[in-house]
Amino acid sequence: xxxxxxxxxxxxxxxxxxxxxxxxxxxxxxxxxxxxxxxxxxxxxxxxxxxxxxxxxxxxxxxxxxxxxxxxxxxxxxxxxxxxxxxxxxxxxxxxxxxxxxxxxxxxxxxxxxxxxxxxxxxxxxxxxxxxxxxxxxxxxxxxxxxxxxxxxxxxxxxxxxxxxxxxxxxxxxxxxxxxxxxxxxxxxxxxxxxxxxxxxxxxxxxxxxxxxxxxxxxxxxxxxxxxxxxxxxxxxxxxxxxxxxxxxxxxxxxxxxxxxxxxxxxxxxxxxxxxxxxxxxxxxxxxxxxxxxxxxxxxxxxxxxxxxxxxxxxxxxxxxxxxxxxxxxxxxxx
Amino acid sequence: xxxxxxxxxxxxxxxxxxxxxxxxxxxxxxxxxxxxxxxxxxxxxxxxxxxxxxxxxxxxxxxxxxxxxxxxxxxxxxxxxxxxxxxxxxxxxxxxxxxxxxxxxxxxxxxxxxxxxxxxxxxxxxxxxxxxxxxxxxxxxxxxxxxxxxxxxxxxxxxxxxxxxxxxxxxxxxxxxxxxxxxxxxxxxxxxxxxxxxxxxxxxxxxxxxxxxxxxxxxxxxxxxxxxxxxxxxxxxxxxxxxxxxxxxxxxxxxxxxxxxxxxxxxxxxxxxxxxxxxxxxxxxxxxxxxxxxxxxxxxxxxxxxxxxxxxxxxxxxxxxxxxx
Numbered sequence: 242x243x244x245x246x247x248x249x250x251x252x253x254x255x256x257x258x259x260x261x262x263x264x265x266x267x268x269x270x271x272x273x274x275x276x277x278x279x280x281x282x283x284x285x286x287x288x289x290x291x292x293x294x295x296x297x298x299x300x301x302x303x304x305x306x307x308x309x310x311x312x313x314x315x316x317x318x319x320x321x322x323x324x325x326x327x328x329x330x331x332x333x334x335x336x337x338x339x340x341x342x343x344x345x346x347x348x349x350x351x352x353x354x355x356x357x358x359x360x361x362x363x364x365x366x367x368x369x370x371x372x373x374x375x376x377x378x379x380x381x382x383x384x385x386x387x388x389x390x391x392x393x394x395x396x397x398x399x400x401x402x403x404x405x406x407x408x409x410x411x412x413x414x415x416x417x418x419x420x421x422x423x424x425x426x427x428x429x430x431x432x433x434x435x436x437x438x439x440x441x442x443x444x445x446x447x448x449x450x451x452x453x454x455x456x457x458x459x460x461x462x463x464x465x466x467x468x469x470x471x472x473x474x475x476x477x478x479x480x481x482x483x484x485x486x487x488x489x490x491x492x493x494x495x496x497x498x499x500x501x502x503x504x505x506x507x508x509x510x511x512x513x514x515x516x517x518x519x520x521x522x523x524x525x526x527x528x529x530x531x532x533x534x535x536x537x538x539x540x541x542x543x544x545x546x547x548x549x550x551x552x553x554x555x556x557x558x559x560x561x562x563x564x565x566x567x568x569x570x571x572x573x574x575x576x
Numbered sequence: 577x578x579x580x581x582x583x584x585x586x587x588x589x590x591x592x593x594x595x596x597x598x599x600x601x602x603x604x605x606x607x608x609x610x611x612x613x614x615x616x617x618x619x620x621x622x623x624x625x626x627x628x629x630x631x632x633x634x635x636x637x638x639x640x641x642x643x644x645x646x647x648x649x650x651x652x653x654x655x656x657x658x659x660x661x662x663x664x665x666x667x668x669x670x671x672x673x674x675x676x677x678x679x680x681x682x683x684x685x686x687x688x689x690x691x692x693x694x695x696x697x698x699x700x701x702x703x704x705x706x707x708x709x710x711x712x713x714x715x716x717x718x719x720x721x722x723x724x725x726x727x728x729x730x731x732x733x734x735x736x737x738x739x740x741x742x743x744x745x746x747x748x749x750x751x752x753x754x755x756x757x758x759x760x761x762x763x764x765x766x767x768x769x770x771x772x773x774x775x776x777x778x779x780x781x782x783x784x785x786x787x788x789x790x791x792x793x794x795x796x797x798x799x800x801x802x803x804x805x806x807x808x809x810x811x812x813x814x815x816x817x818x819x820x821x822x823x824x825x826x827x828x829x830x831x832x833x834x835x836x837x838x839x840x841x842x843x844x845x846x847x848x849x850x851x852x853x854x855x856x857x858x859x860x861x862x863x864x865x866x867x868x869x870x871x872x873x874x875x876x877x878x879x880x881x882x883x884x885x886x887x888x889x890x891x892x893x894x895x896x897x898x899x900x901x
Contacts, residue, residue, distance in 0.1 A: 309649070342682040352681040359648065360681065364672050370638040371673060374645020374653075381601060381627065382650060401668075404635035408642065411633065565683035566718055568741035574717075575817040575851075576769060 254526065256302070258536070260460050261523055263298035264516050265540045267318040270327060273544050274317065274334055278495055282552065283334045285495075287348040290318035292458075292490035295515035296421050297322040299463025300389060303471050309359045311372040311390040314349035315421075316361030319391060325353045327547035337554030344557045345565075359388075366396045369405035369418065376414035376480075385475040388416045389467075395426030397440040406448040406482070415474035417467065418482040421457060423489045428501055441484040450482050457485025458515040461522075488513070577760055583753040585727035586616040586692070589734030590654060592763060594624050597652065600738060603630045603639060604656025613658055614694055614753050636666035640691065644674050647689040652738060660695040660709045660747060667712075674743045675718030687743040690734070695723070696787055696837050697869075697885050698751030702876035706750075708837035708869065710785065713745040714814045714844055720744040720768060721814040725789035727757045729812060732766025740768055749787035749837075769816030773825060777805030780831040780895060783822060783848060785811045788835040788886060795835075795891035804899055814844050819851055826852050830861035833895050835886050840871040867894050 251259060271289040278287065290297060293315075301322035304310070312319040320330055325341065333340030334348050341353055349363040359375060362368035372390035379386035396402050397420070409416050420441035424431055437443035442452040453470075455462050463485060470481035488510035492499030499507075520533060566572040580588065594600045602620060604612075608631040611618035621629040632639050636657055643655040657663055663670060674687050697706035713721045720742055724730045730748070737744035774789070775796055784792035789810045796806040807825045811818070826832045832852055834845030849864040867886045875881055 311645075342680060342684070345682050346680040350680045352677075352684055354648075354681075354684045359645075360677060360685070362673070364668050367637075367641070367668055367673055370635075370641020370669070371645040371648075373638065374642035374647070375649045376645070377642055378646040378649040378651045381646075386649075388645070400665075401637045401641065404633075404638035405641065407633055408635055408638035412630075561682075566679050568678070568686050568688075570683065572717070574815050575819045 254528070257523060257526065258528060260298055260302055260464065261519050262536055262540065263301070263322055264294040264460060264519060265537055267294040267297055267321055268516055269540050269544050270321055270330070271317060273548060274331070277331070277334065277548070283348070284336065285347055287317070287334065288315040288494045289491055290315055290489070292510065292514065293421055293423060293487045294318055295460035295519070296419070296457050296463050296485050296487060299460040300419060300467045302464050303467035304357070304387070304389065306357060307384070307386050309357050309372070309375045309386065309388040311359050311368040311375070311388060312351070312361045313368070313392055314361055314363040315393070316351050317348070320351040320353065320358050320361070323353070323356045323358045325356045325358055327543060328550040331547050331551035332554045335551055335554070336557065337551060338557045338561070339551065339554035343561055345561065366392065366399040366401035369396070369401055370408065372416050373405050373409050373412075373414055376409065376416035377412060379415055380412070386415070387471050387474040389419055390416060391419045391421055393426070394420060394422040394424065394431040394435070394440045397444060398435060406444070406450070409480040410448040410450060413477065413479035415477070416480045417470045417474060418480065419467070420482065420484040421487055422484050423487050425489070425493070425502065427493045428497065439484055441482055445482050450480065453481065453483045455483060455485050457487030458513050458518065460515060460519055577758050579756050580727045580759040581753065582727045582730055582748070582755045583614055583616045585730035585759065586734065586748065587619055589731040590617065590620060591623060592731065593735055593738040594620070594628065599650065600652045600654065601628050601630070601646065602654045603632050603642065605632055605634055605639070605658050607631060607656050612656070614750065616748070616753065617656070636662055637669055640666045640669040640674070643689050643691065644669060644687060647687045648685045652688045654690045654692060654738065657691060657693040659705045660693040661704050661707050663693065663709060663712060670719070671716045675716045679718060686741050688741045690737045690744045690746050692746040692748060694750045695747035696749045696751060697874045697881055698787060700876055700878050700881060703873035706874040706881070707839070708786070710747055710814055711838045711843050713747070714847070715842065718743070719815060721747070722768060722812065723747045723749070723786040723814065724812060725749070725752065725786055725810050726755065728759050728764065729766065731759065731764040733768065733812065735765045736768045739765070744768070747786065751787040755790070769813050769818055771812055771818035771821040772810045773807060773821065774810055775806065775808040777807045777829070779805045779829055780833060780899060781807045781809065781825045781829045782833045782835060782891070782895070783809045783811060783845070784835040785814070785844065786837060788837050791886065791888050791891060792835045794888045795895070798888065798892045799895055802896065804895065806895070811844070822848065823852065823856055827856050827859040830859055831899065832860070832864045833898070834864070834866045835891055836866065836868040837885055838869060840866070840868045843868050862898065865894060865898050867891055
């Protein structure tokens with residue numbers, strides 16, 4: 242069990258170390274996922290968050306276990322950050338029965354309702370109105386739950402984005418729209434196809450929301466700004482939108498080597514890699530090199546164990562094929 | 577017992593369930609203060625208040641996304657899509673999100689929600705406000721599809737749809753909104769997936785849905801005058817489909833006619849014909865014949881729309897010709 246979610250009772254330094262650990266888990270998980278593709282254990286596609294870990298770690302740390310995450314198909318990191326163990330995620334990528342969804346969802350649809358991970362959605366923008374619905378449910382039932390919907394810079398030009406923003410603002414819903422702006426909309430530079438410079442933040446005013454732009458590679462900044470938005474939402478003050486500038490170190494998906502990006506741009510962002518940056522901060526705060534090495538070795542050991550556990554899972558058979566179309570557990574459409 | 581219109585039955589069915597269960601909420605465009613553009617939801621806002629009955633912006637993706645998110649977190653939403661043609665602007669939420677998510681997540685989430693929508697022609701609204709889209713919904717795994725043909729069934733099937741743990745597309749034939757019938761007082765609950773035999777005859781079985789049901793019944797009366805006795809089945813629910821009743825009645829007469837408002841290709845009758853041909857082929861005495869709207873967008877002019885949608889006359893003449901050939 243790898244809970245990467247920071248909890249309120251941690252001391253200031255423990256919280257920082259947990260935040261670092263979370264980012265290391267996300268990085269090493271994604272690197273292993275990539276290796277497993279190369280070894281053909283993982284088929285299909287996947288969209289890695291390498292370079293963007295500070296966002297998943299920072300936002301999850303600002304959430305309570307009862308809050309809800311709605312992620313995109315680039316959702317491994319968000320799933321892990323909510324405390325879902327590595328083994329069922331690896332197994333899901335490999336299509337095994339010990340997978341998070343027994344292999345029926347795959348990389349792009351990671352879901353773990355018991356962890357508040359309400360799904361990874363592979364149709365751009367679709368989950369933004371769905372997150373509004375969860376937020377509406379919290380508002381209606383009088384709980385103080387908050388829904389967080391992550392989306393990429395490419396999502397801001399699809400209709401569902403605008404419908405969701407207006408809907409959430411009008412109904413004052415406890416939902417946070419979190420844009421991970423990694424500058425590239427799949428294979429196209431977002432600024433080439435977007436009318437405004439800051440794809441999400443520059444649209445906020447249209448829905449009566451504050452324009453918020455942060456450094457998405459700084460987990461502390463992500464945590465702090467998200468915490469404020471979460472507090473606003475819990476207090477019934479309505480939605481927020483946050484645009485975090487970041488960069489994916491790899492291509493859009495498994496099939497994409499990302500060659501369309503200028504070398505110097507990639508080099509510049511590699512210097513802003515959130516993980517070494519955060520590690521230096523911890524060292525400055527007095528965390529020992531030995532402790533950090535131990536932490537990293539511990540994560541590596543967990544990755545190893547989880548990989549082996551996932552590989553040991555069974556390949557799903559026919560018993561799963563016709564299961565769970567309906568709430569009665571079956572798939573029958575006639576008598 | 578009270579005489580009720582089809583449109584009044586909608587509000588009655590929803591109100592019956594909302595009184596029983598606080599987790600039921602209702603949202604859509606013009607559904608609250610205006611009582612619905614077809615006046616199908618008059619009185620709901622007054623009785624249940626603005627927290628449970630909510631007017632929305634013109635944002636079909638937001639309406640259905642919100643219904644989905646609410647359903648997966650403990651509510652039982654009823655959402656209205658004003659005209660079923662508008663499903664085309666929010667079909668991703670219906671076909672990719674609501675319908676697939678339970679299966680994809682290995683049963684982690686459920687969607688106890690109802691999407692009701694005014695469906696079909698007859699009101700001279702033209703092609704973008706008149707199509708009969710039950711075949712769109714029927715072909716998506718994970719959706720239940722209910723199409724009532726009278727006020728009593730509206731109430732009972734609405735109650736069953738709301739109580740069902742799965743997403744239900746509830747299509748209301750616009751042409752029937754003004755139709756009336758006597759409806760008993762008190763709670764009415766029906767069952768999804770049960771067809772109704774409305775008339776028994778020994779010569780042919782006519783299977784109809786929604787607005788085509790009263791036409792099929794009138795056609796059966798005329799055919800009876802000419803010596804052809806028809807069984808008439810109201811399908812009522814395309815998913816789940818009551819094949820037991822339909823196959824039994826098809827076997828009994830040996831002749832089957834479907835009456836469908838949807839454009840011809842991939843209409844529900846095609847699926848039904850395939851099931852009948854596969855499972856009771858040797859009980860048949862002649863071809864299965866489909867009476868449908870031609871494969872066209874629906875025209876606006878009353879004269880043309882009347883030619884397009886199966887009429888009593890067309891049903892009578894088609895069956896007559898086929899039975900005597």
